[in-house]
Amino acid sequence: MATVSVCQYHPGGFSFENCKRNALLEADINKLGFSSPAARKTGTTICGVVYKDGVVLGADTRATEGMVVADKNCSKIHYISPNIYCCGAGTAADTEMTTQIISSNLELHALSTGRLPRVATANRMLKQMLFRYQGYIGAALVLGGVDCTGPHLYSIYPHGSTDKLPYVTMGSGSLAAMAVFEDRYRPNMEEEEAKRLVRDAIAAGIFNDLGSGSNIDLCVITKGKVDYLRPHDVANKKGVRTGSYRYKHGTTGVLTKAVIPLNLEVVEESVQTMDTS
């Protein structure tokens, strides 16, 4: 009778002690009346849709720090591999670093297999990493791409669960965007229709959710081609001021003018050569 011993026992494992300590510290700080610095989050509306020839990913461009907009034009569609891109919602640093780590690992994997990476591989790598950190990495992702088996779209949650669907939305504006999708999605759409649908879904998130705003970025992925449209639509243009508050030259009268030269001597001069070989 064969024994199954593929699972090696790892003593130790990841220690979440610091998370408990942080929670206690947070409570103590709040009791004293101070508040800990808020992590920069991408409030966000992100979405993706599978159409006839590939995948269209869309995202807004607002990054918030508490209730202040930290970045009016941040890029939320991250590169994973030439045929796979990933939108990220949640803590900006987490989505940025997670996608970069997986992108790097996937490139090594692709060099090792000698093939273009598959979307399912990127999905597995992401979900296994997020599950390992038990949701403490606050990254909610929409992963889309086209590989040898066709176009694929996944949504990945911070705790490590994934869903494979024809259309997905994530972020604080996800409900607004999903409403647009549920109304107008059809299987096998043409590219223009799919781009319009994603643009409208993100616009719904931008205008109806406080955490999303500014412009709409799109990424259209087909077999052999990627169109990164940034910005695809400037939904919120800054208005033109009608009046000017600048004062004319000579508004303030000059009463006296005194010029005092400062005589400085060179005390020490040293030259350090740089090794430019």
Place this chain on the structure above:
Amino acid sequence: MSEEMFPEPEWLSEEVKTGTTIIAVTFDGGVVLGSDSRVSAGESVVNRVMNKLSPLHDKIYCALSGSAADAQTIAEIVNYQLDVHSIEVEDDPLVCSAATLVKNISYKYKEELSAHLIVAGWDRKKGGQVYATLNGLLSRQPFAIGGSGSFYIHGFVDAEYRKNMTKRESQEFVVNALTLAMGRDGSSGGVAYVVTIDKDGAEEKCILGNELPRFFDQ
């Protein structure tokens, strides 16, 4: 003017759960598994068409409930372990082996995981079998139900289950149970997935909402 600025999105704090109703029944010659398709994060539904019947091997499936991440991860790990095992023994694995692998993970990480998987399938030695693995227990049963929606149908399944049903009767039993649970449990809904496994293999079917049987509904 409402002062609810920037309410934190639910999915950031809430874990994604498969609210769920899952059920597995043996009949003479195989098993029938059934599940609903709703996945919720807090109050909102994040996936209304998720297939919670996950293949562990050709003729062994498991039904997922509880935390979506935990359940998916257990199913994928056991799928991998069974693949290796079946290559080692050069034969299809036993349902008992699959259930034991699931039970081992569920028991060892009892405190950290919150997922309940029902394992069911067909093998040459004992035919159709259903195993419940709640909290690390391993128990072979003629039928098993699980998930939040199962509480509403305990009475129904206890009353309606009969030994030695035919394949068709078992499928009807499963669909009826799912429909009743989905009708009363807020966390279950969507479509019904039914998988029938016998010696010839596994047959998957999806029953849309409007094709489900109708019960008393004022």
